[in-house]
Amino acid sequence: MSETRSIYFSPEHDLFRDQIRRFVIEAIRPNADAWEAAGEVPRAVFREMGALGFLGARYGEEYGGAGMDVFASIVLAEELGRAGLSGLAAGVLVHTDMASPHLARFGSSEQKARYMPAIIRGEMVTAIAVTEPGAGSDVAGLTTRAERAGNGWILNGAKTFITNGALADLYFVATRTDPEAKSSRGLSLFIVERGTPGFEVARKLDKLGWHSSDTAELRIKDCRLPADALLGEEGRGFYQIMENFQKERLVIGAMAVGEAERAIEITLEHVRTRQAFGGPLWEKQTVRQNLADCAARAAAAKQLVHHTAWLDAQGIDCVREVSMVKVHAAEMVQHVAHTCLQLHGGSGYMRGMEIERLYRDARIHSIGGGATEVMHEEIAKRL
Numbered sequence: 001m002s003e004t005r006s007i008y009f010s011p012e013h014d015l016f017r018d019q020i021r022r023f024v025i026e027a028i029r030p031n032a033d034a035w036e037a038a039g040e041v042p043r044a045v046f047r048e049m050g051a052l053g054f055l056g057a058r059y060g061e062e063y064g065g066a067g068m069d070v071f072a073s074i075v076l077a078e079e080l081g082r083a084g085l086s087g088l089a090a091g092v093l094v095h096t097d098m099a100s101p102h103l104a105r106f107g108s109s110e111q112k113a114r115y116m117p118a119i120i121r122g123e124m125v126t127a128i129a130v131t132e133p134g135a136g137s138d139v140a141g142l143t144t145r146a147e148r149a150g151n152g153w154i155l156n157g158a159k160t161f162i163t164n165g166a167l168a169d170l171y172f173v174a175t176r177t178d179p180e181a182k183s184s185r186g187l188s189l190f191i192v193e194r195g196t197p198g199f200e201v202a203r204k205l206d207k208l209g210w211h212s213s214d215t216a217e218l219r220i221k222d223c224r225l226p227a228d229a230l231l232g233e234e235g236r237g238f239y240q241i242m243e244n245f246q247k248e249r250l251v252i253g254a255m256a257v258g259e260a261e262r263a264i265e266i267t268l269e270h271v272r273t274r275q276a277f278g279g280p281l282w283e284k285q286t287v288r289q290n291l292a293d294c295a296a297r298a299a300a301a302k303q304l305v306h307h308t309a310w311l312d313a314q315g316i317d318c319v320r321e322v323s324m325v326k327v328h329a330a331e332m333v334q335h336v337a338h339t340c341l342q343l344h345g346g347s348g349y350m351r352g353m354e355i356e357r358l359y360r361d362a363r364i365h366s367i368g369g370g371a372t373e374v375m376h377e378e379i380a381k382r383l
């Protein structure tokens with residue numbers, strides 16, 4: 001589907017899309033197997049993407065950004081989804097749309113001046129550390145503690161499943177600052193720099209998919225922070241996290257759309273050339289219908305993503321639509337990846353095949369960033 005005919009995207013967005021698509025073809029896909037095997041994306045890739053202007057599209061020109069709107073994030077996420085290497089897509093999108101927006105939105109002018117230029121240039125990689133061994137979907141249940149100590153703070157606790165957890169230079173860490181307050185009112189976010197004593201990577205985690213994205217457990221033991229490490233208002237952390245979840249979920253939806261489009265693209269190539277029963281698989285009506293059904297599902301998810309981004313750009317409350325995006329796109333891409341792997345036959349089940357990776361990578365979408373059941377609750381509350 002041509003983006004130039006979409007009502008949502010300007011020529012500037014189209015140019016941005018072309019640049020990312022070229023980068024994906026020339027600099028990402030050829031390295032996919034190596035980065036999957038390494039379990040991470042080299043730091044240099046962030047710098048390269050920063051130099052090309054991919055990491056600061058949404059941020060102010062005063063920090064080196066391009067000042068673009070939400071559709072720039074949608075373009076970035078769709079195109080990185082189309083890379084067929086979602087570990088990389090996750091690492092980059094966590095940096096641009098899930099972690100650093102906390103600083104851009106809630107940071108003081110001093111904090112932003114200190115970190116935003118390096119974040120936009122890709123010299124500083126960011127991570128958002130909310131999930132704990134005892135609290136995932138239930139964010140208000142987190143127990144990592146931040147207590148006042150002299151002029152500053154002291155942190156104790158643990159975080160898990162943190163994307164860019166080992167690679168990051170800057171972490172935005174959710175903590176409990178007031179154990180007496182109602183669970184959602186006692187949380188605050190802190191900025192923690194890599195190498196701060198008491199803040200360590202406990203271990204890198206092995207996982208089903210997203211092999212090129214580093215996912216880590218963090219150990220926080222008597223970690224002393226200065227007073228100005230507090231990010232935003234004390235006690236408002238839960239609301240800051242919930243606000244950014246809306247952007248995060250939209251971007252996950254766009255990434256899933258890109259993944260589904262890529263799965264359909266490579267499967268079309270496969271069934272048009274693979275011969276069986278006297279002709280290409282494509283000649284079988286059920287093969288064509290299955291792919292047509294996948295294309296229709298992906299297009300529906302894409303329209304919902306774009307419409308919801310438009311609502312967001314107008315400043316219209318769209319928590320219900322964002323939650324629908326998260327559910328629909330996550331379930332859609334798993335159905336599409338499943339169907340496309342089926343159409344590859346035994347070869348689709350083999351390591352090293354792009355469809356095999358897409359299939360594994362898609363599974364996380366209905367768990368991370370708000371499980372499907374949690375999103376259903378958010379929709380139901382607003383029916």
Ligand SMILES: Cc1cc2nc3c(=O)[nH]c(=O)nc-3n(C[C@H](O)[C@H](O)[C@H](O)COP(=O)(O)OP(=O)(O)OC[C@H]3O[C@@H](n4cnc5c(N)ncnc54)[C@H](O)[C@@H]3O)c2cc1C
Nearest residue numbers: 128129130131135136137161162163367368369370371373
């Ligand atoms: C690869 C990966 C990367 C991640 N990256 C990050 C990151 O960068 N930063 C970060 O902070 N976190 C990250 N996470 C954590 C992720 O957001 C959580 O895994 C997710 O929120 C679910 O939490 P949980 O795993 O504790 O599952 P739980 O909260 O224990 O839920 C388990 C299951 O129970 C069901 N469930 C939960 N709540 C309800 C409900 N209310 N009603 C009905 N059913 C329900 C769902 O099926 C859910 O999948 C990542 C996770 C993974 C796997």
